[in-house]
Amino acid sequence: MFSPEGPSLRELAVQALSSVERGYDLLAPQFDHTPFRTPDSVLDATTAALRRIGPFEDGLDLCCGTGAGVGVLSRVCARSATGVDFSAGMLTVARQRVRPPARGPRVSWVRGDARALPFGPAFDLVVSFGAFGHFLPAEVPGVFTQVRAVLRPGGRFVFPVVAPPRPGSRAFWALLGFDAVMRVRNALWRPPFVMYYRTFTLGRVREELARAGFAVELYALPEFRRRRDGSPRVRLVVARRLPQWRGGPGQTAAGSVNS
Numbered sequence: 001m002f003s004p005e006g007p008s009l010r011e012l013a014v015q016a017l018s019s020v021e022r023g024y025d026l027l028a029p030q031f032d033h034t035p036f037r038t039p040d041s042v043l044d045a046t047t048a049a050l051r052r053i054g055p056f057e058d059g060l061d062l063c064c065g066t067g068a069g070v071g072v073l074s075r076v077c078a079r080s081a082t083g084v085d086f087s088a089g090m091l092t093v094a095r096q097r098v099r100p101p102a103r104g105p106r107v108s109w110v111r112g113d114a115r116a117l118p119f120g121p122a123f124d125l126v127v128s129f130g131a132f133g134h135f136l137p138a139e140v141p142g143v144f145t146q147v148r149a150v151l152r153p154g155g156r157f158v159f160p161v162v163a164p165p166r167p168g169s170r171a172f173w174a175l176l177g178f179d180a181v182m183r184v185r186n187a188l189w190r191p192p193f194v195m196y197y198r199t200f201t202l203g204r205v206r207e208e209l210a211r212a213g214f215a216v217e218l219y220a221l222p223e224f225r226r227r228r229d230g231s232p233r234v235r236l237v238v239a240r241r242l243p244q245w246r247g248g249p250g251q252t253a254a255g256s257v258n259s
Contacts, residue, residue: 025089037065038129042160042234043072045223046127049236050076050158056125059105060084060150062114063131067094070107072127074098080106082123086113115139117146124155132159132200140200144212153243157214161202161235163227205237214239 050056050072057079061069064083073081081100085091091109100107112118114131126147135143147157165171202218209216216239220232227233 025087029089029093036130038068041223042129042221043068045221045234046129046158046160046236047072047075048223049219049221050125050127053156053158053238054125056156058082058123059125059127060119060123062126062128062147063134064094064109065090065129065131067098067109069127069129070094070098073125074100074104074107077105077125080108082108082110084110084112084114084117084119086111114143114146117150119150121150121152121155123150124152126151126155126157128157128159133197137204140205141208141212144208144214148212148214148241151241153241155241157209157237157239157241159237160221161200161205161237163231163233163235164201166227202235202237209237209239213242215242216240 054076056077059073059077059081061067061073061081061083064070064085065087067083070081070083081104083091083094083098085094088111091111095109098107110118114135132140132143144157151157206216206218216237219236219238220226221234221236224233
């Protein structure tokens with residue numbers, strides 16, 4: 001799973017027994033050599049889809065880590081690409097590794113928490129890759145509300161979602177086992193390290209986005225083909241910020257599916 005440049009088992013153990021922020025500070029120099037980094041295939045497919053959906057002027061990569069998503073934004077945004085993350089270590093690596101195109105958008109990095117974003121409505125595109133497992137289910141609605149607040153009316157919140165593994169498959173048991181281990185770890189050790197793979201389900205995500213004032217569309221990413229049952233292996237969630245939204249509990253905005 002890890003290249004020779006990645007962390008050792010001892011280093012992973014130290015990181016896993018830290019807080020989320022401290023753990024990623026420690027992991028940052030080796031993060032791009034782990035399976036936790038979003039694969040280039042997903043980044044490239046998302047870039048291609050965004051070019052079809054755009055154009056965009058100003059983009060934000062939510063929980064940017066070492067900046068892979070900012071690299072996507074620098075290819076699809078005309079004016080600016082901003083990365084925000086609460087790990088100072090990850091941002092340090094991002095500044096060193098991300099080289100924007102010579103004639104591309106302005107790139108900037110901001111340390112901040114996705115649960116309290118330090119921006120006004122300054123963006124017409126927000127992306128995120130692989131970060132939602134670090135939020136407890138009760139925190140997700142607040143994160144979506146924060147994203148809506150930093151988007152201009154009509155702006156898009158876009159992120160890929162991989163289809164869950166089939167029940168009984170090796171991947172299914174691996175993810176189930178990982179989440180179980182993390183729950184035991186967090187019950188016995190402080191500070192907690194929130195990293196769960198099975199809490200961010202597509203059905204609930206669509207509901208929470210709609211409640212937050214988004215119109216939600218799903219696009220199959222054709223680069224990843226389909227599963228045996230005909231469903232897409234990877235979908236792109238495209239949530240459009242509605243200009244005005246006075247929805248309350250139980251009210252949702254309409255959406256559609258392009259499967």
